[in-house]
Amino acid sequence: MEWGSIPELVRWSAERYGEREAVVDGRTRISYAELGARVERAAAACLAAGVRVGDRVAIWAPNTLDWIVSALGAVTAGAVLVPLNTRFKGTEAADVLARSGARLLFVTGTFLGTSYVASLRRAGAALPDLERVVVFGDTAPDEPGYATWKSFLAEGAVVGPEEVRSRAAAVEGSLPSDIIYTSGTTGRPKGAVITHEQTLRCYAVWSELAGLREGDRYLIVNPFFHTFGYKAGIVACLQRGAVMVPQPVFNVDTVLANIAAERISVLPGPPTLHQSLLDHPSRSTYDLSSLRLVVTGAAVVPLQLVERLRAELGVGTVLTAYGLSEASGIVTMCRRGDRPEVIASTSGRPIPDTELRLSPSGEVLVRGFHVMRGYYEDEEATAAAIDEDGWLHTGDVGVLDDAGNLRITDRVKDMFIVGGFNAYPAEIEQLLGLHPDIADVAVIGIPDPRLGEVGKAFAVRRPGARLTADDLIAWSRREMANYKVPREVEFVAELPRNASGKVLKGALRARP
Structure with missing residues (x-):
């Protein structure tokens, strides 16, 4: 790989892709060079706020340009990113903030009629580690610790570009890049710790297998708080020079309008997204001919769905995949050229340099470079998930066909x-x-x-x-x-x- 860390990837992509379009968010369009500059400004503000290498920085917001810039800015400053599910209520968000020890939180203003700041404050949880809350919007509570995004960025003016780049250079690939919180059968959310090099290697592989290319226009409907949205979305686009078009809320009319207006070529998402697209009564009024790549998974994929995407929309590549946060989001994936029956009935074969086997009970076990470092500050749960030989026990039950394709049949955890x-x-x-x-x-x-x-x-x-x-x-x-x-x-x-x-x-x- 040409990058050893995510900060290095951001700078590399800004230099390599320069004036190529990077992000389209509503009426805002920025190039890769401009994205790199914005990320450096965000990183400078994080340094001015006292963020150190290894500090946890959380983000609780929908898919927007601000999410991309603040997240990459925090990681460039050496922080470990803690994305929060936008569907969380205040008590759920406060629990993850408390247990991750997040020092800084980026949070949306009002989203879908809900004030996330008010929701968090109503939870009334003690958050002794949380020093700053930065609100995406024009207003923030007029009290210590709160700031608007604009004023937070202005605070970074005292930090020079050399200081930012020096900090970015100190971020090693073996360090944690993010903690993705996922609940287990106990119901207590656990944070899967993933490193920079794991993330970069996984999504270089994902991009290669999917066939993501420079100039692809990628509608990112998968939430950024999810591995699929952040890593198969933002990170993969940075690696390949694709255009990110974030969509904050899944709405099929908006998806159709975006595909037509932005000439979207790449649309990953769950089967329900693609099914609703195909079944929309006004679909024929939109030009969807630009679509060429669909990657799906997370549920049973009907063979008819694969065939309809190819026949009715002319999508050249439809792939399915299987992964979990504890394995950096990817374990198996179909390959271009697989038969429709294989794509619909399985999640494909293990990605390169990955071992996969089934336990006597049929549980899927995984071993490889992408298995998490462990659950954050939870040695007991880590020992239960990863055995002494390094096998991750996924909790999913599956079967393998003669070609090594995995089909998930049940869930040990009842998920x-x-x-x-x-x-x-x-x-x-x-x-x-x-x-x-x-x-x-x-x-x-x-x-x-x-x-x-x-x-x-x-x-x-x-x-x-x-x-x-x-x-x-x-x-x-x-x-x-x-x-x-x-x-x-x-x-x-x-x-x-x-x-x-x-x-x-x-x-x-x-x-x-």
Whole structure:
């Protein structure tokens, strides 16, 4: 590789691609040279704010140019990036901020009618490590520690470019570049620590296998807080000189308009995105002929979807892949030239220099350069996930065909996928258990024609409670990210359990 760290990649891309378009965000269009300059200004502001190599810097915002610049600026200053899910409520965000020890937070102003700053403050959590909150917008609370993005950048004027480049040069490839928080079966979010060199190597491979090219126009609908959005999106584009077109909210009309107006050629995303695109009643009124590359995964991919993308939209390359945060987001991937049946029914073969095997129970085990350093400050969880021989136990159950293609068949952890978002029953159960009228609860995934899967809760009311399904769903929408909210609630007298007290979810799934 030509870069040893993400800061080095940013500077390299600014020099190599220069006046080529880098980011299109609404009416704002900037070149790679301008992106490099903006990232250096953001890094200078981080240095002025006292950010040191290894400090955690969090970002809680949708896909925008500001996200790209602030994130890359923080990483250029040597920080470890902690992206927060934009669907988090204040209490969920505060938990990750507290446990990561983030010193600085970049946060959106009002997004989808919600003030993220107000949401965080309402949570009332103690965040002793959090020193600065920078708000993307024209206003910020008039009190110590808060600043607008504009005023924060102005503070960096006291730091010269040589100081910024000296700091960037001190960032070694073996250092952590980010901590991606992902929940396990315990329901407690765990932070997968990934290094610069792991990230760069993985997405150089991803770009090569996908066929991403210089000048491609890439609509990034996958959220930046997710490995797929940040790394297969921003990092891959920096490596290849593609144009980033971030889209803050998934809306099929906006996707169609963006493809047509910006001549989008690359559109990764979950199957639900592409299905809604194909089925849109006004699709024929948009020119979608520029689309040439689709990468999908995260759920079952119907063969018909692959065939329709090729036949109806003329997409030359449709690929599927499988990954998880603990393996830098990528484990297997189909190859260009694979038959449609292979692409639809499997997640492809291991990427180069990756070992994959199945345990006697069928669990997918992975070993390679991309396996995380461990969970942040959680040795017990790390030891449970990565064995003494370096095999990562994914928690997914799969089968391998004769050609080595992997098909995921089940999830050891009971996790289900809602429109591309991983939903973890144990975490949802913990949140539902906070409701004063709930005595016991279990959550499973059930099929949904639009989202693939959604949650269904089996709940036991406390004596005398008159809680209805609508009441609990409405309460859930206030207390947890939307994709976690159960779409159905069934009240039961008691949950089926085995002799050791574990809920028998198989029995719940078998209920008529």
